[in-house]
Amino acid sequence: MTWDYDRSRALLGKLYEKAKTAQWNANDLPWQTDVDPQRLAASGNAAQRFALLAEHPDSPIRSWGPKEWETFHVEQQRLTLSLFLHGEQGALVCTGLITATTPWIDAKYYAATQVMDEARHVEVFARYLHEKLEGAYPINDNLGGLLDAIVEDGRWDMTYLGMQIMVEGLALAAFGFMHLLSQEPLLKQLLRYVMSDEARHVAFGVLSLQELYDGLGAAELRERQEFAYEAAVRLKRRFNGGEVFARIGADPKAVFAFLDEHRNTHENAFQQMLFSKIVPNCKKLGLLDAGDGWLRDRFSELGIIQFEGGANALDEYDLVG
Ligand SMILES: [Fe+2]
Ligand SMILES: [Fe+2]
Numbered sequence: 001m002t003w004d005y006d007r008s009r010a011l012l013g014k015l016y017e018k019a020k021t022a023q024w025n026a027n028d029l030p031w032q033t034d035v036d037p038q039r040l041a042a043s044g045n046a047a048q049r050f051a052l053l054a055e056h057p058d059s060p061i062r063s064w065g066p067k068e069w070e071t072f073h074v075e076q077q078r079l080t081l082s083l084f085l086h087g088e089q090g091a092l093v094c095t096g097l098i099t100a101t102t103p104w105i106d107a108k109y110y111a112a113t114q115v116m117d118e119a120r121h122v123e124v125f126a127r128y129l130h131e132k133l134e135g136a137y138p139i140n141d142n143l144g145g146l147l148d149a150i151v152e153d154g155r156w157d158m159t160y161l162g163m164q165i166m167v168e169g170l171a172l173a174a175f176g177f178m179h180l181l182s183q184e185p186l187l188k189q190l191l192r193y194v195m196s197d198e199a200r201h202v203a204f205g206v207l208s209l210q211e212l213y214d215g216l217g218a219a220e221l222r223e224r225q226e227f228a229y230e231a232a233v234r235l236k237r238r239f240n241g242g243e244v245f246a247r248i249g250a251d252p253k254a255v256f257a258f259l260d261e262h263r264n265t266h267e268n269a270f271q272q273m274l275f276s277k278i279v280p281n282c283k284k285l286g287l288l289d290a291g292d293g294w295l296r297d298r299f300s301e302l303g304i305i306q307f308e309g310g311a312n313a314l315d316e317y318d319l320v321g
Helices: 010-021 037-041 051-055 066-101 105-132 141-152 156-181 185-213 218-237 242-247 252-261 265-273 278-284 290-301
Strands: none
Touching: 010 105, 010 185, 037 066, 051 252, 066 105, 066 141, 066 156, 066 242, 105 185, 141 156, 141 218, 156 185, 156 218, 156 278, 185 278, 218 290, 242 252, 278 290
């Protein structure tokens, strides 16, 4: 708790005001829409990401016909939406935690609005998966392990860094990409609603951490750099999609052995693109270049440093208007 009720952080106060008037109700989405699996199948980018598996003569699933591929595309969407759902629950829990641990009253006010936002996001993804598809895939080790690591770290700013910058930054890029491709009207509208909240969430992370990080020394900053790097590695591995291949009767081990052997440039480019929102925000926080650019070197190895010139959350979220 804090006993200092002085409203001294004007930008956080502004974000809080915006959040209060931007609330929406999950019930207002057109839930009566019949979801057409073919439209949903056509809404993803799995065809491009896994084209190699369809075309290459040595592919272990070369025998798949149009029916298997359509099922695969629907299931890839269902897997992605399931991971969104689990990530949203992580965000719900983390922002509850941040409401308790953040030291400033303006941040507590704002974080409380985000708890409500995240509850709504869990609600809409759960409802879509259960009413329109066959329910959710279970959490996997990479995303589950990352969410656990974020919740269990005792330092209040690590909850922010892990959730508001890393997980939410990835979600912002992933939602935007799915929204762009989506031809299924209910999903498209659902994503538009969710995205209208997420840009504000990343801005909250940048605004809060900026103040703290400005006052940290090199050793403390290195710990934050390492935390960000480990989160990035886990986020990169969060989809292995083995459960989808297995469901359609393929051997996931054979599929991944084939993919490892044949460099899949489409998939790599897609995975890198998901970091397009994370890298500019790490830069804004000074994490890329602290300590002789340790994190810059790691992000170069991961093939994601090219996004450093992109817009950060404070550029993207209009705090003035
Ligand atoms: Fe969310
Ligand atoms: Fe969020």
